[in-house]
Amino acid sequence: MVKTVVESLVQGLGQAFNELKVERGEIGWYHQRKDGESFARLDAAVRSALLEAVETPDAFDKFTFFKDEHYVRNLVYQDDNFELLVLCWAPGQGSRIHNHGDSHGLGDRGARPRGGDAGPAAPPAIPGVLAAVSPCPPLQKLGKGVAGPGAQLYINDGQALHAVRCADDTDYPHGAVTLHLYAPPTRRVLLYEPEQDRVVTRVPGHYSRDGKVVQQG
């Protein structure tokens, strides 16, 4: 039987991460610092698998859902080593400033008070919130990456926090569809909200899984 583009991509990524696990016994962003050569091999394999897959954008139509209120995360595939998501952003929709929490194997780094003045904060009215604390630490903008069709961006928690948004004045009236690979899968994130002076621990949700809507919120 002929494999679909998504099945081939999942197989290629699975192979790359399995090889890494056999070689190093772990998957996580700190791998980049510990063993640059091994990371470079993984990075090349992953980038080429993703680039090949997005040459057939129709293959991801099944996972493409937008929502008027906010951007949505659509799960394509997940196992213990990695997860693949299609994110859909209407013009002007964006994420909060965030990290990828426990996803990189650093243990429980959920939001908690730091220092004598820190304490609980009112949580935002969004699904999956586990905790909220105040204050939000001071944040410094380090850079900005702009991506169009076919571009690839990489970030990990050792580099910086980040936020993603689709430009209000994008040339694409329907917005952006982006393919995201997280390794290991993101179990928790920290959301940094300077305007509310709080940091929120959240379990990220999915609007759809395997092409079926599971969450209306």
Ligand SMILES: [Fe+2]
């Ligand atoms: Fe992110």
